[in-house]
Amino acid sequence: MSQPQPSREEMIEAGRAFEQRLRSAQASLEHALVTGSSADGTVVVLASGLGQLRAVQVSPAVFDTRDVTALQNAIAQSIRAAAANAATLAEEKMGAVEINLY
Structure with missing residues (x-):
């Protein structure tokens, strides 16, 4: 029987309940913090669970080498890692979503 x-x-x-669950998850992600680190650990990026960049921490050791290219790569690695971590957290809370750092 059908x-x-x-x-x-x-x-x-049901639609209203679903919308409320999404709003609650979004609010939770807005207040959550995720991090991303460069492979060498010299740069750490903090972002919200929604992927909004909050802070960049740079180790003073990077200034000893004065390697601009290495610093640029470390920053890019950290941002990509933070975005991936934000996407993972968002997927846990809301299902599959795309996160862009801005």
């Missing part, structure tokens, strides 16, 4: 179709009111209520 299942009875939900009423219009039941569908609307």
Whole structure:
């Protein structure tokens, strides 16, 4: 036997409940912090669970080598790692989503 179709009111209520769960997850992600580090550990990036960049921490040791290219690569690695961590957290909370740092 087939299942009875939900009423219009039941569908609307289910939609509202789903919207509320998404809003709650979004608020939680907005306040969550994720980090990303460069492979050499000289740069750490802090971002929200939504991928909004919050801070960049650079080890003073990078200035001893004066290697601009290495610093640029470390920053890029850290940002990519933070974005990946934010995407993982968002997927846990909301399902699959795309995170862009901005």
